[in-house]
Amino acid sequence: MEMNYYVQILVGRKQRAVAAIGYIDTGNMLTDHKTKRTVSIASHDVIYELLPKSCHSFIQAYIEDGDFFSRNHMDCLPPGIHLIPYNTINSKNDLMLAFDCDFFFINNRLIRKKPLIGISRYDFSLLNAGKCILLNRDYMKKGVIHG
Numbered sequence: 001m002e003m004n005y006y007v008q009i010l011v012g013r014k015q016r017a018v019a020a021i022g023y024i025d026t027g028n029m030l031t032d033h034k035t036k037r038t039v040s041i042a043s044h045d046v047i048y049e050l051l052p053k054s055c056h057s058f059i060q061a062y063i064e065d066g067d068f069f070s071r072n073h074m075d076c077l078p079p080g081i082h083l084i085p086y087n088t089i090n091s092k093n094d095l096m097l098a099f100d101c102d103f104f105f106i107n108n109r110l111i112r113k114k115p116l117i118g119i120s121r122y123d124f125s126l127l128n129a130g131k132c133i134l135l136n137r138d139y140m141k142k143g144v145i146h147g
Contacts, residue, residue, distance in 0.1 A: 006126070009133050010105040011042075011115065013050045020046050020131040022106060028136045032084050032098065032116055038136035039084055039098050041118040045130040050117070051099065055081070062097055063121050084118060096120070111139065 009022040020042070030039040044063070048056060055078050062068045077083070080100045085093065097119040104115040117133070126132040 007106045007135070008108070009135075010103075010108075011046070011050065011101050011117065011133070012103045013099070013101040014052075016050050018046050018049045018131060020133050021126045021129045022133045022135050023126050024137065024140055025134040026137045026140070028134055029138075030084065030086055030096075030118060030136060032082060034082075035116070037114070037116045038138040039096075039116045039118040040104075040136050040139075041096075041120050041134045043125060043130060043132045044123045046133060047099075047117070047119050049131070050101065054078070059097070059119060062119065082116070084116075106135075106139065 005024045005026075007022040007024070009020045011018055011020065022040075025041075028039075028041065030041070031037065032039060042050075047059060051059060058076075058078060077097075082098045082100075084096045084098045086096055087093065098116050099119070101115045101117055102113070103110060104112040124132065124134075
């Protein structure tokens with residue numbers, strides 16, 4: 001049986017919805033330790049479409065400024081935006097911004113209410129699509145992937 005790791009996503013937040021390509025990233029185990037919610041990571045095109053324009057300059061500063069958090073921006077987080085500590089092979093004890101969404105459909109099926117979407121400093125694309133999301137590997141356990 002061949003596994004298909006690509007899925008169709010519809011994610012919504014406050015009267016906004018974005019269709020994207022999703023990829024089940026088996027290496028993504030990112031979890032918000034406070035809320036115990038898993039974190040999927042979206043491309044910049046998804047983020048800017050879901051978040052209001054009033055947040056765009058804040059997000060742009062985070063993406064462009066490597067010392068963003070050391071400059072005390074943590075005190076002025078917009079509502080619904082969280083800090084998620086994480087580690088990678090290249091960095092230890094780093095912080096990622098993430099935001100609450102209202103719903104997450106995968107292949108036309110409601111999978112999760114209140115998903116948490118992470119904002120990577122690095123943009124990416126899947127299958128040459130600008131709007132994409134790297135899904136947490138927890139979505140595999142929920143039976144999202146079908147052979």
